[in-house]
Amino acid sequence: MEKNSEPTHVHRDDEGDKMGMWLFIFTELLLFGMLFLMYAVYRYRNPEAFYLGGKELDVFIGTLNTVILLISSATVAMSISAIQKGRKKQALLFLGTTLTLALVFLVNKYLEWGAKIEYGFYPGGEALLELGHGTILFFGLYYVMSGIHALHIIIGMALFIYVFQQIRKEKVHQTDYVWLENTGLYWHLVDLIWIFLFPLFYLIH
Amino acid sequence: MSQEKHHIMSYTTHLIVLGVLLILTAVSVAVTSLELGALSTLVAMLIAGVKAAIVLVWFMHLKFDNKLYTIFTVFVLVLFLLVLYVTFFDYSYR
Amino acid sequence: MSETTSSKHVSFLQYKGKYKGILGWILSTDHKRVGLLYLYTMLVFFSLAAILGLLMKLQLIAPGYTIMGPQTYNAMFTVHGIIMIFIIVVPGLPAVFGNFFLPIMIGAKDVAFPRLNLASWWIYVIGILVVLTSQFVGGWPDTGWTFYAPYSFQTPANVLPALFGAFILGFSSILTGINFVVTVHRMRAPGMSWFKMPLFPWTLYATAWVQILATPVIGITLLLTVMERVLGVGVFDPALGGDPILYQHLFWIYSHPAVYIMILPGMGAISEILPVFSQKRIYGYKAIVLSSLAIAFVGYFVWGHHMFTSGMSGRALYAFSFLTFIVAIPSAIKVFNWVSTMYKGSLNLQTPFYWATSFIFVFMIGGLTGLVLGSLATNVHVHDTHFVVAHFHFIVFGGTGFSFMAALHYWFPKMFGRMYDANWANTGWAVFFSGFLTLYLPMFYLGIQGMPRRYYDYLPEFHGGNIISSLGAILMIAGAMIIIVNLVRSSRHGQKTSDKNPWGGRTLEWETDTPPTLENWDEIPNVTEEPYEYK
Ligand code: HEM
Ligand SMILES: [Cu+2]
Numbered sequence: 001m002e003k004n005s006e007p008t009h010v011h012r013d014d015e016g017d018k019m020g021m022w023l024f025i026f027t028e029l030l031l032f033g034m035l036f037l038m039y040a041v042y043r044y045r046n047p048e049a050f051y052l053g054g055k056e057l058d059v060f061i062g063t064l065n066t067v068i069l070l071i072s073s074a075t076v077a078m079s080i081s082a083i084q085k086g087r088k089k090q091a092l093l094f095l096g097t098t099l100t101l102a103l104v105f106l107v108n109k110y111l112e113w114g115a116k117i118e119y120g121f122y123p124g125g126e127a128l129l130e131l132g133h134g135t136i137l138f139f140g141l142y143y144v145m146s147g148i149h150a151l152h153i154i155i156g157m158a159l160f161i162y163v164f165q166q167i168r169k170e171k172v173h174q175t176d177y178v179w180l181e182n183t184g185l186y187w188h189l190v191d192l193i194w195i196f197l198f199p200l201f202y203l204i205h
Numbered sequence: 206m207s208q209e210k211h212h213i214m215s216y217t218t219h220l221i222v223l224g225v226l227l228i229l230t231a232v233s234v235a236v237t238s239l240e241l242g243a244l245s246t247l248v249a250m251l252i253a254g255v256k257a258a259i260v261l262v263w264f265m266h267l268k269f270d271n272k273l274y275t276i277f278t279v280f281v282l283v284l285f286l287l288v289l290y291v292t293f294f295d296y297s298y299r
Numbered sequence: 300m301s302e303t304t305s306s307k308h309v310s311f312l313q314y315k316g317k318y319k320g321i322l323g324w325i326l327s328t329d330h331k332r333v334g335l336l337y338l339y340t341m342l343v344f345f346s347l348a349a350i351l352g353l354l355m356k357l358q359l360i361a362p363g364y365t366i367m368g369p370q371t372y373n374a375m376f377t378v379h380g381i382i383m384i385f386i387i388v389v390p391g392l393p394a395v396f397g398n399f400f401l402p403i404m405i406g407a408k409d410v411a412f413p414r415l416n417l418a419s420w421w422i423y424v425i426g427i428l429v430v431l432t433s434q435f436v437g438g439w440p441d442t443g444w445t446f447y448a449p450y451s452f453q454t455p456a457n458v459l460p461a462l463f464g465a466f467i468l469g470f471s472s473i474l475t476g477i478n479f480v481v482t483v484h485r486m487r488a489p490g491m492s493w494f495k496m497p498l499f500p501w502t503l504y505a506t507a508w509v510q511i512l513a514t515p516v517i518g519i520t521l522l523l524t525v526m527e528r529v530l531g532v533g534v535f536d537p538a539l540g541g542d543p544i545l546y547q548h549l550f551w552i553y554s555h556p557a558v559y560i561m562i563l564p565g566m567g568a569i570s571e572i573l574p575v576f577s578q579k580r581i582y583g584y585k586a587i588v589l590s591s592l593a594i595a596f597v598g599y600f601v602w603g604h605h606m607f608t609s610g611m612s613g614r615a616l617y618a619f620s621f622l623t624f625i626v627a628i629p630s631a632i633k634v635f636n637w638v639s640t641m642y643k644g645s646l647n648l649q650t651p652f653y654w655a656t657s658f659i660f661v662f663m664i665g666g667l668t669g670l671v672l673g674s675l676a677t678n679v680h681v682h683d684t685h686f687v688v689a690h691f692h693f694i695v696f697g698g699t700g701f702s703f704m705a706a707l708h709y710w711f712p713k714m715f716g717r718m719y720d721a722n723w724a725n726t727g728w729a730v731f732f733s734g735f736l737t738l739y740l741p742m743f744y745l746g747i748q749g750m751p752r753r754y755y756d757y758l759p760e761f762h763g764g765n766i767i768s769s770l771g772a773i774l775m776i777a778g779a780m781i782i783i784v785n786l787v788r789s790s791r792h793g794q795k796t797s798d799k800n801p802w803g804g805r806t807l808e809w810e811t812d813t814p815p816t817l818e819n820w821d822e823i824p825n826v827t828e829e830p831y832e833y834k
Binding site: 015018022023026029030033036037040041044059063066067070071073074077078081084085115128166184185188191192195196198200203204205 | 210213214215216219220222223226227230233234237238245246249250252256257260261263264265270271273274277278281282283288289291292293296297
């Protein structure tokens, strides 16, 4: 190594990297946690409106998206197993599946939102403002929470694309796959949040 | 220093875990369509809690990883629940 | 950690990396350079915010319009608060001394994620720019640093950039927190078990957890306020069914723990300095560690004491008041530890020691007045008066500020390889300290008399106290200027020193070169002793 220059060696610590990811996940958990806290408060104060609001949402599309996310969580986890076993092709296949499922989730979300927005059913929209306070809050939270969740889906997809490339280029492989592992952790977080969003908005009524 | 032995979960295990999650989802949908009133919130949250735990333990490898992560996770959840609880000192008695 | 034998004894200030000149700094991932980048950035914005503060005090030197009108005054306390809180004291000691000394004190070559570390400085700078450009595109906000709903989305003033900027600054803080937790877990030198770790790293560790777990709360709150302003979601808008008090809950769920982000590392630095300048073992090492963790944890559940008059339920009032009293206990334990550390020590009366002892003094006043605020009956009387302003300046400025100055003088020779001018440093401290007391002590009195905060004007009966206070502000700024000029001068022209251990400290940073080399250690030290083993 050259004298007097910045260290070019990279200090590698996979366990440390993973710990960093977990800590980041905790940050995210508290971020969403506060949204759940708001939901709890407003539901407590407007039980009727939240009850009726839930009926307005399409259980089928909600369930479908839940199934999609669960499967995608399984496939990303399986892609980690694949890479650990050194099966690059399979890892790519599983990762590609996950990415596709994420996209399908977003398309569903788009259709779901689109139908509502068309009827003026969005924050500040006329149709929504005509309704009672509780309903405004229910849909306000619905858009905010599923919107921020969708944003996380998009970030997750970007990560998948990046890791997919890295695997193809053999930068991520059997003995160095912490990037894939961390992306997987992130994706499970996205799934975790949805596991709670789904019953709170679509089911409980 | 970083290459500790890793536990590799088999594809079958993954699929079993997924199956359980899907069944729980179905149960949750079915139960809430029964209109149990206040109870339905409780049941739905319980099922969601179980699903979340399964994701954490198997998909996120808490079962196989350093126990530290489990401790952290439990700590964070307790912290959040306490914050929720303390907030309701206000809303429950207003 | 790979073993490289490089950069033999070239100080981190001097080595030449891939980039030359200033680029070699703003693109350097060396934790020490990043620490100094934060220091210089803070120096600039601290000066700016201090000038705003001085202008406000000049306005208040007499009732009525003196040098500015109400709208300007509102903008000034808002920007003053935002800069001082989000840009100075929240990053504060962790960003500067944590970055510089955490790796060295635990015997590591850098933090766990050096590139992320540099990125967090960049994010910090971007956040600052976003906050401050608001001035050029539509004027400054006028909400106060607290951005209370519903005013924050109703005011015609320009609050969006400030909200966004604070949001971005939060990211920087979170990344620092993540970095430090992993660093402490993964990179302690062999032999350094948890209870052999010095106290400053301990407090950084506790703080880092708060950064990780509290900052997202303000993040989402600010984001929701943005959405409220832009889209009208309704979650904080009473006209749409939202509850503005819920905004306050969320804001303080972050901002009370944030005050511990500000003070804990300061407490850590003081716990380093006192044993060295008393040449005595710290009294009650474990008590300090545990009380730091306790403060960090219990500090999550007291946020409601900022909202006693906001209309919470009675039950909540009692609960929060009770918890507030509980959280004062671990702080008091520390004061006891510090004083006992000095007892029968051989005191070395130098500038860092002066700052450290005056820290204890002002921190105690701040803490005790916190109890006045934390008890319900008295709070109703002094809430939103100058009493509160005095309280938190005693704690934030007196606590964090004084400990920052103590740490800066203490570690100055190690950081720059030069000694500050001790006479000027002591003079600066004396002037500053007198100015500080003259500025803030009258505010307690004014507050009890009933003078509200955040007004550009006041009733004639408050005039006396305000004159004293404003004169104090001038004196304090004079002191600050002496200190800053002295330190800036000394960092370039001061007496050179390569003495590894000028104060006789026992922690690891005193075993590296002065100033440290790029990777701090030729060989990672093997730790066998507990810290603070004075014979
Ligand atoms: C002994 C511990 C403490 C107690 C009991 C305490 C209590 C309080 C209370 C009750 C208030 C609210 C007053 C009101 O608005 O009516 C307050 C305000 C404040 N405290 Fe403390 N405090 C303590 C320590 C600290 C520390 C360590 C810091 C910072 C490092 C701090 C910073 C602040 C700030 C910034 C405010 C004002 C916020 C605002 O309204 O703009 N306090 N304190
Ligand atoms: Cu507080």
